[in-house]
Structures are given as C-alpha cells and as structure tokens.
Amino acid sequence: MADLNTNLAGIKSPNPFWLASAPPTNSGYQVQRAFEAGWGGAVWKTLGDPILNVSSRFAAVSFNGQRVAGFNNIELITDRPLEVNLKEIYETKKKFPNHAIIASLMVEPKQEKWHEIVKRVEDVGIDGLELNFGCPHGMAERGMGSASGQVPELVEKQTYWTKEAAKTPVIVKLTPNITDITVTAESAVRGGADAVSMINTINSLAGVDINTWNTIPHVGGKGAHGGYCGPAVKPIALNMVAECARNPLINVPISGIGGISNWQDAVEFMLMGATGVQICTAAMHHGFRIVEDMIEGLSNYLDEKGLASVNDLVGKSVARYSDWGELDLNYKIVARINKEVCINCNKCHIACEDTSHQCIDMLQDSNGRPYLRVREDDCVGCNLCSIVCPVDGAIDMVELKSDLPPMTWNERQSAIGLLRQRNTVK
C-alpha cells in the first residue's frame, strides 16, 4: 500500500485530505469526529473577533436535478469566543497528536492584531496558520477577508507581520475574486508565506425565487452576495492552482481547494501542483465518512500506478500546462462515430451543424437505417460532438498523423519575424 503521509511546508499529516476552514471545523466535537473518520488534517474555522451571524445562511444550486452542484454561503467567521476555540483546539490536538490542526485567522490589517492572535493560537499547540484573505462577504465590508486579499500590498504586509510572530508554518489563503491570482500569490511569497492555499469562495448569488422575487437565500426579504464553492467551481480552482504552480516566483507548496468531492478530484489537484487538498462542500453534503473512500480510492490508484508515495504525484502535470502560444498548431484530431455504439440521438449533428463546423452528416444506409458520419476533411477537432454525446464509446476523437513537423504559434511568429528581418536586410 502506498504511503499517504504528506508534508506541506513542514505541516505533517497522515494523508493529504484536510477539512477546509468552514462550518465542518467549527468545534472540537466536529474536528474530533472528522479525525476519527480518517481526515488527515483540519483547518479550524476562522478565528478572530467573534462576530454575529444571520439566520438563513446557505443555498445550493441544483443542476438538472443533481443536488449541490454548487454551494453558496453567507456565514461569517467563528461566532464562538476565542477562548472556547483555543481550549477545544488544545484538547483536540492532545487527542490526535498525529493529525494536522491549522488555525485559520482573520483580524484587522494591523501589525499588533496579527502578532497577538498568532501568539495566542500557537500557545495551544497548532501545527500551522492559515491567513484568511479570502472570505468575500460580510468581513470584506469591514476591510478584512477578500477586501485585504484583493490588495497585493496588504497581502504582503499582513503575511510579513504574521511571519514576524509565527513559529509555525504560515499558509496564505487567497481569494479568487481577482483578475490574476498569481499577483497576490507572489505578494504572499514576498511577505514570507511558507505556502499558499486556494481558492476561497467566489462572489455569488445562488438564485432568485421567481415566485416571491426574493433572493436565495434571503434574510427576511433581503439578500447579499455570498461565497460560491462546490463541484461547480472546481475548474476555476484547478486553473488557479496550476497557474501558481507553474509560476517560478511562487516557489512554495500549494494547498488545493475548490470543489474537490472525491479522490479523483484530489489526484487532479495534486498532479497540477497541490501538495495536499482541502475539502468542505462534499463533507457538508454527505458527512465526514466520505474520507474513507477518498483514502482507499487514492491508495488503490497509487498502487495501480506503481507509485510508492502520494508525494510522487505532486506537480506531475504542471509541465504539461502552458500558454496557448506554446501549443502545436499542426496537431490534428478528428471525430469518428462508431455506428455500432451510436444510438442515433443526433445531438452531435445538431451541435455541430448549428454551433460548430457543420461536418456531421445524417445519412441512411441501403436498408434505410439512419446513421451519422463525420466529414473528416471539414472537422476541426473541436470535441463538441463527443462532449454532447450521451453514450460512452460512440464518438472517438482520433489523432491524425500530420505531414508537418510540430509548430507552435510562438515559433510561427518568430519564424515569420526572422523572415521579414531577412527580407528587409536584403
């Protein structure tokens, strides 16, 4: 069985699955239940000056009947006194010395505030700190959370202040509500961050009730934007992790967060550079027990791949992620429809005909039976037909051997440039 132990910037845990700072990690009772279920670590729900919460806090988005495709919340950081949280952290750490407990922190952007809270949480034996520069709602209106996380200077400065006082590793949790997350990630690194985690939630409004015209959720008839997470945000999060992982200036470990629901999602994040992952929505949907399959599924996968340790996955796909200008213009794939498997729903035809490149013909064989065929000369290999196809194996995207050597846009442009230069010289 493969070794699942992970070490993220010095924070060790028996497996890469941590609970993210969120409602599941609100109390010692919950975190202890999570550790008993098998979670490797937990980022305690953000500590700071206790706040007041509203009632009616969560909403979820169903997609075609599938519940919790996306999840939205307007709950704030912990509403329990700091002393109570610290006592429970201490007790939990004592019971589970080999599991990672990370304290998520959020205070006003003042040096003494950061110094004070860092000292207090480190005194109870936590394994690391995570700076919450990401919450998009409520706290942001008070200049904290994503409000400070959107300002690169504030990220750097607050990280620096924390590092001045911290003895344990500091993770900076970044907000995705920004044009380019690598900018704030770089700021965190400049401030001395030992690791970065991403993504926090994305500004969202879960929906509007078309009967009452109220927002979803609403608090007595009024709503405010929340933070969006769950499976729907995974591709956004994965890109942000990958962009940071391939940025040479962001040379610290990454804790991946955003829509991770099972072991396969976790593998994707780790391949794209995450050293470990954090999970919340899937646990809120199904309970802590989901981690059992995450651990077993990951372990079986590693065995199947012949890998001795989960760490052998980290970053293995990063080099394969690049800029568009680095892609081979001469690489060519086309769609091929397998008549034997195709159920003749014609969805590929209409998708191609109306919205892509008009290369799938609806034909009839000599017995009058309908079938579909791709005109390969006209197919641009966009994948759309195989995406809308409801049957596994009915459409294959096959690679065509190219007569031309590989050439990227960047190579093409520099070749043209060279040619022009030569022509002008002549």
Add this chain to the structure above:
Amino acid sequence: MSKVARISLQHLERNFEEIEPGLTNRQAIEEANRCLYCYDAPCIQACPTGIDIPTFIKKIASGNLKGSATAIMAANPVGASCARVCPTEELCEGACVLNHSTTPIMIGNLQKYATDWAIKNEQVLFRAGQKNGKSVAVVGSGPSGLSAARELALLGYQVTVFEAEDKAGGLNTYGIVSFRLPQAISFWEVEQVRSLDVEIRTNTRIGKDIPANELLKNYDAVVLAIGMSDVPKVGIEGEDLPCVYDAIEFVKETKKGEISREFIGKRVAVIGAGNTAIDAATCSVRLGAENVKILYRRTIEEMTAYEFEYEFAKQDGVEFHWLTAPNRILADKTGNVAGIECVKMVLSEPGEDGRRRPLKVEGSEFVIDVDVVIRAIGQSRRVQLIEEFGLKHNGGVVTLAGQYFQTSNEKVFACGDVVFGKGQGEAMVVSAAEQGKKVAIEIHRKLASETIATA
C-alpha cells in the same frame, strides 16, 4: 419480444447463458450517483450479511471499483453470486428509502457491476491472516461452508474444505440455474477463498472417503455445512420409470457442460411449486420442451417460490396448475412415461406449519399427457452423515446449542441448510453466507479463549 420466443432449439447452450446483461458503465455511474448515500441506511439493515451498501455504491460513483468490490466481498464471501440470486426486492431494494420517493436503487445490479469488475480484472481482494496454529475442517463448500472458510482463513486458521463433488461451490456451482448464475461466478468466489491458503479437497466425501471421527480427531474444530440431499420420492406409482427425475439432479445436469437434446419437443410436468420447481420448469423450457406444467397441490397463496421467480416462469410459458396433486405416473407399452394421473384438491384447516392442508376431492381424477416428470417437493436430509458425527438432530436438522451454531458436540459447528428447520420456506444463499461468518466468529471465540486459558 418475449423470452419464450428467444429459446433456440438449434443452440440449446445459448438458452443457458446469463439473462441479466449487466449494467453498462454509463448506467452504473448514473445509478450510483442517484443513490442518496443515506446515513445509517435501511438497506444495510435489510441485508442479512450487512453489506455497507451506500459505501460500495459511493465507491462505484468515485471510480474506486476495487474498493467497492472489497466492501461487498468483505461482508459477504459469496457477494458476486448474491448480486444475482438474492430476492433483492424483499431485502435491500425493498428497504431503499427511494421506494417512498421515486424508485429504489438497483442495488443488486450495482453489486453485480462492482464484483464483475473484480472478476474481469482478476483482483485478489483479501490476504490470509497470520497463522495462529489452529486448524479447522469445513465439510461442504456451498455458501455457508465457503463463507466460514473465508472468515476463518482471515482470522489465521489453517482451513481445509472437504467437498464431495468434482467442483467446489455447492449450491452456487450446481444448484442455481446457469442463466441466473453462471458457474464462473461461483468458481471465482471459490478461488478467492482458495487464495487465502485454504485447501479445498474436492471429490472427497466425508463418511465414505474419510470417516467423520478422523476430522474430529485431526482438527481443532469442524464446520458442518453439508446442506441438503436429493429430492425424496413423492410416494406414488411409476416413480421408477425412466424420464422421472429429481429436480436437483436435473438442474445439476444442465450445469455440467454438455446440454442434453433429449428434451426437445417433450411435455414436462414438474411436481411442486418452490424455487427449485421453477428452476426445473424453466430449465425444461430452455432444453426445448414443448410444454411445461407445474403441478401444485395447494394454491398460489401457499407457493414458496419467490414472486419474481413465478413471474419469470410465466414469461417462459410455464403453466401453473393449482390444487392439483399427482396420483400415479402412467407408462405406455414400451415402459416410458405416457402421462400423470392427478386429482383435484381443496384446502382445509391450517396444519402444524400454519399452511392450510390440501384434501383430495374424491372422484376428480384426470390424466395429463406428459413425457417427463420432475419431482421438486423439497430435499431430504443427510441423516447418516449427521449421525456419523454423533450429533443430535431433529429429522436431519442439526440441533444447535443456543443460537451460536454449536452442535451437541462442542467441537462441531453447523450452518446453512443443515440447520435450517422445516416450514421455514427456503433458506437464502445470503443467509447461509451470514451463518458461515457467525460460525467463524464463534469458533474463533472458543478457540482463542482456550488458547488464553492454556497459556
């Protein structure tokens, strides 16, 4: 198109291929994701072996098929067979909370999907426990014996299984019709047990090849999982004619490879209306019989066959004749079966077993023209072997000391059909598997405590 229309007279073996095609990958993913993943789920309670059903389904959804198959087989050593033969609508699927909301999850089919994956990918799911120096003999390799052997091997016992037949697996190998349960599935389960360093000695009949007391002498414990024997005689004239069969033997013959062509065009009467009778009837249809009748002296209400088996037989074109008892089997001049004389019955007051007793209607005799008669009126008990072990029994049902599967000999434990009393309908494969597990735990409790006492 009805199933009857698909019977091939040219290629009889095709009629015995597994009917249930199995879920496609897409079906399995969609169905697995439809499962609510209930907490403290009623389907788990409804499974006699307590398979953690939501967990194995979740693992299908996540793509952890090895974990899924392991979760199934850990709880039920014959879980691949049970996926096919369990009356799921009476068990897990009947308990699914979605019965109250939409439609229940296809738990049996998902279980088949996961175990099929393991079979296809030649997975070995378990490893033998560290040997503890104790040995156990298991007599019989059917569901309960196999289950006990598996659990004991995991606990570190040196297990030897003795099987009278040529192949191991018992009922699952020889007794369940191929089109429900192909032998390959049973063989895979046997191999899973064998891979745990369990020795399986086939063609070895205890009481004939090896005396019972030799096992009592040479092993620390003995598990008696010998099931039941052949179908007893009905006790009517003409039963010794050729073409009068024992249903168990009849089904077994269809599982031995070569499919006989001698039933093509024949008219068959099956006596009895339990699941074995249905098996004999549907096998007859698949062997090419022209007409198949089930004769039952009671009514549909008292029939012990599962509802789905009854429906299945009807779809196969099997005729059911209620309140019809055989009087005698008639022969033609050449000594072959020519017909069966029956008598009409009426039901009177309930008897000891709670079922209303059938009484003959005098003068109602009539003859049905048939070429083949198959008796399926229950199974006899292996009294002789039980007595050779010196065990107390009640008409061949081994008497247990309390509920812990220990027999009158404290070294001998019994499980499966051999402890299944009369009037309890038919024992399920899944119940037998659970009994095997429990026997293993009891043996372990007993032998482990002995070890501690002598240490």
